[in-house]
Amino acid sequence: xxxxxxxxxxxxxxxxxxxxxxxxxxxxxxxxxxxxxxxxxxxxxxxxxxxxxxxxxxxxxxxxxxxxxxxxxxxxxxxxxxxxxxxxxxxxxxxxxxxxxxxxxxxxxxxxxxxxxxxxxxxxxxxxxxxxxxxxxxxxxxxxxxxxx
Numbered sequence: 001x002x003x004x005x006x007x008x009x010x011x012x013x014x015x016x017x018x019x020x021x022x023x024x025x026x027x028x029x030x031x032x033x034x035x036x037x038x039x040x041x042x043x044x045x046x047x048x049x050x051x052x053x054x055x056x057x058x059x060x061x062x063x064x065x066x067x068x069x070x071x072x073x074x075x076x077x078x079x080x081x082x083x084x085x086x087x088x089x090x091x092x093x094x095x096x097x098x099x100x101x102x103x104x105x106x107x108x109x110x111x112x113x114x115x116x117x118x119x120x121x122x123x124x125x126x127x128x129x130x131x132x133x134x135x136x137x138x139x140x141x142x143x144x145x146x147x148x149x
Contacts, residue, residue, distance in 0.1 A: 034063065034070050038119045041098060042071050045122060048093045049075045052086045054124065058136055073122045076130050080110030083124050087113035090122065 042059070049057050054075035062069055077083035084107050094102050094117060106113040111129045115122040123135060 035119075037098075038070050041094070041100075041117060042073075042120055044093065044097055045073055045090065045117075045120060048090045049073070049086065049122075049124075052089050053082075054086050055127075056130075060136070069119055069121045071120045072135070073120060074130070074135055075122070075124050076127050077110075077124060078127070080126060083113055083126055084108075084110040087115060087124050090115060090124075 046057065046059060054077060057073070057075045060072040060074070062072055075086070077086050087104055087107050091102055091104050094100060094115075100117065102115055102117045104113060104115045111126050112133070113124045115124070123130075125133070
């Protein structure tokens, strides 16, 4: 029994191999392969969030990091009501401009709304909920400074 514990302790103390650096040429080639429709949708989403006064908007390029989407967009609303309104307007605009049906989860509560367009995943949070989950850190993105009061 002690030998198994000793082996586990030795394995835990070994340094983990460094992550392989991402080749900039490959990353650029992947970005160039993003369809124009996805780039247009990304711009529409960012404009809609800005028009609806979303705060601390962060767009994370997932090219080469994940196959779930091309972009992850994170934004905040000041209250549950604003979060729900921002999400509702975004869903309406995407449907109107692209004809694409998108799924939204969490609008009823308004703490965290997730909108999945297939190519882009949008998270809209209340500030407290956003800081708790800290998605930007998980994906290695720059975390915006909170707005001064």
